[in-house]
Amino acid sequence: MEWLDFSETEKQEILLKYRLTYLAETEVNWCPQLGTVLANDEIVNGVSERGGYPVIRKKMKQWSMRLTAYAQRLLDGLDKIDWPQPLKDSQTNWIGRSKGATVEFKIQNSEFRIPVFTTRPDTIFGVSFMVLAPEHDLVSKITTAEQKEAVEKYVEATAKRSERERMADVKSITGVFTGAYAEHPFTGDSIPVWIGDYVLAGYGTGAVMSVPCGDQRDYDFAKHFNLPIPNIFKDADISEEAYSDKEKTIITNSDFLNGLNYSEATEKIIAALEEKGVGKGKINYRLRDAVFSRQRYWGEPFPIYYKDGMPQTIPTECLPLRLPEVEKYLPTEEGEPPLGRADVWAWNTETNEVVSNDLIDHKTVFPLELNTMPGWAGSSWYFFRYMEDEKRDEVFASKEALDYWKNVDLYIGGSEHATGHLLYSRFWVKFMHDRGLVPVDEPFKKLINQGMILGESAFVYRMNSKITISEIPDVKKFAQMGDEWAKELKRLFIKNVELKANNILLSNIYVDYNEYKRIKKEKDFSDITMKDWENDRIQAYYHLIPENEKEFFDTDKYSVSFSADGIHADVTMVNNSNELEIEAFKNWRPEFKDAEFITEENGIFKVSREVEKMSKSKYNVVNPDDICNQYGADTLRMYEMFLGPLEQAKPWNTAGITGVHGFLKKLWKLYHSSENESFYVSEDSASKENLKTLHKTIKKVQEDIENFSFNTSVSSFMIAVNELSAQKCNSRDVLEPLAILISPYAPHIAEELWQKLGHSESISIAPFPKFEEKYLVESTKEYPISFNGKMRFTLELPLDISKEEIESAVMTHEKTAQYLEGRTPKKVIIVPGKIVNIVG
RNA sequence: GCUCGAGUGGCGGAAUUGGUAGACGCGCUGGAUUCAAAAUCCAGUGUUUUAGGACGUGCGGGUUCGAUUCCCGCCUCGAGUACCA
The missing domain is CATH 3.90.740.10 (Valyl/Leucyl/Isoleucyl-tRNA synthetase, editing domain)
Structure with a gap:
């Protein structure tokens, strides 16, 4: 009853308190430099993730999404998805x-x-x-x-x-x-x-x-x-x-x-x-509602206009609303978002269209919302869009498509999205599910955090010096000096402050890593005065000091201490032995033009290396194009896989790349075994050995793909090619399936071999070879014979004999007696097909 | 501080439910080929040794016939998080 008496505005105001997306005065993270609010996960250590600008707390009227309404379900849903534990933990903590x-x-x-x-x-x-x-x-x-x-x-x-x-x-x-x-x-x-x-x-x-x-x-x-x-x-x-x-x-x-x-x-x-x-x-x-407004141009516009200050939605059938034209993508002088610059950004409720701002009369034409949506408005659910093909223009995805594809099977991505995108997306899919729009309530069934490929930064060391007055002012002496004392004190003081501020002394001298280590270890470089000049190494620095600065070393009034700071050098100027090209460094940036270098006696200048994230600012970015040019894309691809487990971060180090490249050459040779290395495969049936190698490899690679263990399949391929080369295998029955097996790892070379094998269609549509156990069945086993748990020798025995027969075969063996040295075994453990262990 | 993860040769890394530690590759050593180099091929390569062995998966215990693998305690490194009542 009371409800009916409320005005439209009052009703809207109350309804907003229950809406999934609501407008409310909230304390937000405002970044003045970026001119926008930031989500909690866009702030790292109190500054903006992008640009590193300060962020302040500010109350603003903003759109928010009621993430908190789904807190419990976001927590419960974690049990149903196959995600890495650390990522689940960080969502659990974030929800708190x-x-x-x-x-x-x-x-x-x-x-x-x-x-x-x-x-x-x-x-x-x-x-x-x-x-x-x-x-x-x-x-x-x-x-x-x-x-x-x-x-x-x-x-x-x-x-x-x-x-x-x-x-x-x-x-x-x-x-x-x-x-x-x-x-x-x-x-x-x-x-x-x-x-x-x-x-x-x-x-x-x-x-x-x-x-x-x-x-x-x-x-x-x-x-x-x-x-x-x-x-x-x-x-x-x-x-x-x-x-x-x-x-x-x-x-x-x-x-x-x-x-x-x-x-x-x-x-x-x-x-x-x-x-x-x-x-x-x-x-x-602990989870808070997520702020859903951004004061940027590039974002989906809200389908919202304002009537009496209360937000109203634009009818669904009038969507999508498109971003208006603006002159500049910057906030207005009044501090409004960039959409405040648009001239045509008002909603006519009679014609249902966007019209010029001049027509705003607050009766039928109203101002449109100036904020835009954040990135996660799209990133939370775009993948559903990919599921649809034919009806894309009618619906975001048809029911048939959604029912067929369901959710994303595998998501490979970084853990940096743990409390942002990956949480928002789960939330978003849950409410889409609640509205009956999608059949699933989790977006990503399985998730793997791939390891980051890191860079190896190179450092040179820039000398720093600190000059202090070693002459302690004698109070009595100063007293006798009368007016002079103040002058003297001032002179000492100013000189000191000046030098500290400018740090001109030695500031353009660079030392290499070995010298840096010596500086850190030895005391030679702190508190230097004239008496130290006999030292050869100090001389090396002394002659680089400008004449007018030498007084600080030549008198006892000052003491000078040195230190060195590491600064990044571009890794392209450093070779594999960590030696810096000094000339290239000098020409790199103007401030290094007149730099002086303290090198080793042989003129070599070594940098130190440190593994860091690859980043332009750290000058440690390596370009894969160079590898591609030198070795080809297949080598690059396989080498990346060979480096180690997918989930593990590792520095980009090309030292072992020749191994993978050599392997691909060997693979090629296997198919080019005739005179003058031209293509040849035989139509004869494959030997038992050939088939054993092949099927062993099919089995391993199949398991590896299921476990995302690509580094181990690369090594199985190497083993297979080594074995087949030794067997001089050239049978089509083996070489065809081998090409298919390897095609996801080295697609280019596999495709070319496939064509040479006489196929006109792409290898990518060839069926995966079928593993057959029968080729791997063994009749004997090379048993490791252990004494007290230590393997001493191996003994080949048939697999179909009984435990008793194994025991007698082992106990009568001459080496057994040798290792027992006359003792009687207390116990003999026999695990058929595995191991024999003699205790005693 | 709390939570999670990881420690294996000179290096990157293998090792199924506890069952021959170090697969595969790099590097290194020696050899073949070559006028020479590159490339290629062959052999060796955990440490130590009195050459029989002994010791070896971060450290110290434990369970077991047997532990890189399971349990307890510690150390180091990495990631996330940080006044959450």
Whole structure:
């Protein structure tokens, strides 16, 4: 009934609170340099992931998506998908489920109640104060007149602190008393209410009940502000730190909870809270709703116009809405997003079309939303689009297509998307599933984190010098100098400061890695004065110093100490033996033009190497094109696979590439075995040996592909080709299937061989060879014979004989007697087909 | 700090449910071929040794006939996360 009386605006306002995507005033991460808000995962160490610009907290009206509504299902769904454990763990942590209770504390002499969330409701009798986040709504309402000034000052100070500062400074404890007291829901005691920035506004209710005896942060706060620390744990020592061991907890000094352990007490107190109507059991999530607006041009425009300030959706049949033309893709002078520059960006509700802004009358023509959607609006579900072919223009994908393809079978991608894209996409697919749009509720069935190929950076070392006054001013002498003393002091001081600031001395001298190690190890280079000049090595530096700077070395007034900083050199200027091309380095950038180099005696200058992410800024990028030109794309592809397991990160090192290249040459030769190395295959049937090699390889490669273990199949191919070459195999029956087996690994060479074998269609559509066990059946086994677990010799025995026969064959063998040295074996372990172990 | 992962020759890395540790490749050594080099081919290559062996999968224990593999404790490195009440 009440609903019908609301105005349209009021109704919309209420509905927004329940919508999946909603407009709300939220505290966002604003990056002034980028002119946009950033999602939590777009911020790394307090600065923007892109560009590294500072990020500040700011309240803005933004579209958000109610990710939190799916928190539990996002957690539960992890059990159903085949993803790496670390990735699941990081999503679990990000969602951050914690079980506990909410408790309401009444503020004395007022109507206000402060709800708190706690994971330890069992410790409620240990509460000795409460702390609110400085941003908490009630702060201004409950603060007493006496405390008003102090509280306001504190709130203002914390608001100014950036996220980064807060993160950097977790040690210092700050807070202010509000003057207000809350009432303990069971004892009725007065509890002082404080504010402090260790309580986060965005988590839980933005307020905590502080139990200093059981929580280290509360404990530290209490110690710092001299607040009482009542002990409610039996036999717990809380003189040094809080006692937070749940398992061993026995509650005491807690009325009806006395003598109970953690789980008993928790159950009982929640029942009591609910009975009293002051609290209830609750599950809380760390996950926050995701901000869905971006102030950029390149993004999907929201199909939203504004009527009386309330968002309205454009009818579905009028979609898609296309980005308007703008002059520049930058924010407007007024700080509006780039779409604020568009002239034709208004919605006519009568004609259902985008019209000129001039026509906005707020009756039938309304302004359109200026924000655009973030990248994950598309990246969360684009793959469904690929499933459809014919009806792409009618629907995003037809039901038939969606039912056939279901979800993505395998996703290979980096773990950096763990708490961003991969979480959003799961969320997105879940709500699409709920709306009946897709048949699945998880986007990616199996996921593999491929290892990153890293770069090997090269470093040269730039000398630094620090000059200090070694002449300690003699106070008495200065006193006698009268006016002169100030001058002298000033001279020393200015010279010192100047040099430190400019650091001109030796600043253009570069040393190699060996010299750098010596500098670090020896003391020669700190506190250098004239007396050191006999040292040859120091001389090498001395002659490079400009004449006008030499005074710092020639007098005892200064002491000079050296150090060296590593700076990146471009890896293209360094050879395989880590030697730098000095001339190339000098010409690389203007500041190195006049650089001086301290080289080894033979003139060689070595760099140091360090494995880092490949990046332009680290000058360690290698271009695969060079490898392709030299060895071909097949070699490059196979070498990448051969380097090691798919999931493992590894530095790009081409040292072993000749091995793979040599293998491909051998493979080629296998098909070119006639005179003058021309193509030849025989139509004769293959030998038993040939077939054994082939089928062994089919089996291994098939298993490897299923396990994504590509490095081991490359080595099986090498073994196969080595064996077949030794067998002089040239049979079509073997060489054809071999070409197919290898075609996913070395597609170009395989395709060419396939053609030479007389096929007109691509090898990529040839059926995978069928493994047949019969070619691998052995009649004998080379048994390892062990004594006390150590293998001593091997013995070939038929596989179809009994344990007893094996034992007698082994025990009568001459070597057995030799290794037993006359002892009688205590026990003989025989595992048929595996091993024989003689104990004794 | 917490969570997760990984430690094997000079190097990249193999090793199925506990069953011959070091496959395969690089590098290195020696040899063949060559006027020479490249390329190719052959042999050797964990350490140590009194040449019988002994020791070897980060370290210390344990289970077992037998452990790179399973269990307990520690060390080192890497990744993620960070006042989450």
